[in-house]
Amino acid sequence: MSEAAPEALRAPxxxxxxxxxxxxxxxxxxxxxxxxxxREIVERExxxxxxxxxxxxxxxxxxxxxxxxxxxxxxxxxxxxxxGIAAAVGGLLLAPLAIVLALAALYAQFASQPAxxxxxxxxxxxxxxxxxxxxxxxxxxLSRNPLGRWPAAALALAAFAAMxxxxxxxxxxxxxxxxxxxxxxxxxxxxxx
Amino acid sequence: MSGSAWLLGxxxxxxxxxxxxxxxxxxLSLLAxxxxxxxxxxxxxxxxxERGWIADAQFSASIALAQAAPGxxxxxxxxxxxxxGGLVGALAALxxxxxxxxxxxxxxxxxxxxxxxxxxxxxxxxxxxxLVIGLVxxxxxxxxxxxxGSAGGLVxxxxxxxxxxxxxxxxxLPIAIGAxxxxxxxx
Numbered sequence: 001m002s003e004a005a006p007e008a009l010r011a012p013x014x015x016x017x018x019x020x021x022x023x024x025x026x027x028x029x030x031x032x033x034x035x036x037x038x039r040e041i042v043e044r045e046x047x048x049x050x051x052x053x054x055x056x057x058x059x060x061x062x063x064x065x066x067x068x069x070x071x072x073x074x075x076x077x078x079x080x081x082x083x084g085i086a087a088a089v090g091g092l093l094l095a096p097l098a099i100v101l102a103l104a105a106l107y108a109q110f111a112s113q114p115a116x117x118x119x120x121x122x123x124x125x126x127x128x129x130x131x132x133x134x135x136x137x138x139x140x141x142l143s144r145n146p147l148g149r150w151p152a153a154a155l156a157l158a159a160f161a162a163m164x165x166x167x168x169x170x171x172x173x174x175x176x177x178x179x180x181x182x183x184x185x186x187x188x189x190x191x192x193x
Numbered sequence: 194m195s196g197s198a199w200l201l202g203x204x205x206x207x208x209x210x211x212x213x214x215x216x217x218x219x220x221l222s223l224l225a226x227x228x229x230x231x232x233x234x235x236x237x238x239x240x241x242x243e244r245g246w247i248a249d250a251q252f253s254a255s256i257a258l259a260q261a262a263p264g265x266x267x268x269x270x271x272x273x274x275x276x277x278g279g280l281v282g283a284l285a286a287l288x289x290x291x292x293x294x295x296x297x298x299x300x301x302x303x304x305x306x307x308x309x310x311x312x313x314x315x316x317x318x319x320x321x322x323x324l325v326i327g328l329v330x331x332x333x334x335x336x337x338x339x340x341x342g343s344a345g346g347l348v349x350x351x352x353x354x355x356x357x358x359x360x361x362x363x364x365x366l367p368i369a370i371g372a373x374x375x376x377x378x379x380x
Binding site for chain 1: 199222224254258259260261262263265267268272275280283291294297299301302303312318319321324325327330331332335336339340346349351358365367371373374375376378
């Protein structure tokens with residue numbers, strides 16, 4: 001599973017270090033935390049390989065609940081059990097919670113300003129670019145997929161089209177495409193063994 | 194705000210109401226496949242329609258505000274809870290939304306690691322990886338929806354991709370550029 005240069009990966013030093021890392025990435029996460037999480041956890045801290053990150057994200061996306069919080073639970077538990085979960089989820093939520101509640105208390109006063117509405121739109125465009133760039137950065141993880149590189153790429157495109165263009169509910173994408181993909185993967189893995 | 198409005202809100206919720214808020218959001222947590230935002234329509238039905246604890250416009254503004262602030266988008270749940278029942282409402286809504294899904298994620302993660310070499314777990318990982326990447330791209334597409342019709346918005350998206358993939362710039366730089374360009378009315 002971790003044949004991706006394991007010597008380059010390292011474990012977080014302590015739950016405190018984990019709290020600080022999640023706090024840092026959460027405070028950079030405007031319009032969504034996933035792009036920053038990929039950058040900080042895979043590229044900067046090197047706690048997980050790109051492949052391991054995609055594996056945990058798959059669990060976090062399929063399970064109910066917020067994907068990034070699920071990801072924090074999975075990463076926290078992997079290294080430090082309950083203490084890791086508390087550190088990762090606490091780091092992810094505490095400071096942003098204080099900020100967003102302070103903004104909520106102030107919001108009524110500045111909501112009517114056109115410059116504020118425009119700034120929110122501009123930040124939304126940048127956030128969209130960051131999420132699209134994250135998909136691009138994660139895509140090379142497919143090159144060693146047991147399904148084969150091109151079938152995996154076709155599946156990624158199909159999932160994109162079903163969700164973004166056809167507007168299928170996520171449950172339908174996971175139950176339909178996902179179960180077919182897992183069955184195909186099981187067949188490929190079994191014939192390989 | 195005066196008195197205890199910041200603590201308990203202005204809708205006059207009692208202990209049983211806060212318990213109901215926690216319970217309803219805990220139930221939704223287990224249905225939130227695709228992230229917490231997927232349950233927003235049902236939160237709206239219950240809070241605005243059934244209970245009348247929060248106005249329609251306030252509900253939408255809560256989501257927009259949480260998206261613009263730093264941190265996970267699930268914090269929109271806390272903003273809605275705050276507008277319903279102050280700080281206690283925020284904590285009841287957020288903890289209700291997170292507790293069941295956290296317990297489930299922990300169990301699923303442990304199961305996956307214990308059976309990492311088994312065929313079902315490996316097939317799940319191999320089969321779901323392409324979908325995950327497609328779904329991340331779809332999220333980007335949907336987040337871009339309000340600005341896809343504007344030339345300035347498309348330029349911003351392209352510039353963000355360029356900065357992200359070709360330079361070492363962190364995410365705050367494109368966000369700041371977007372905020373300034375948007376405030377100037379270019380998006």
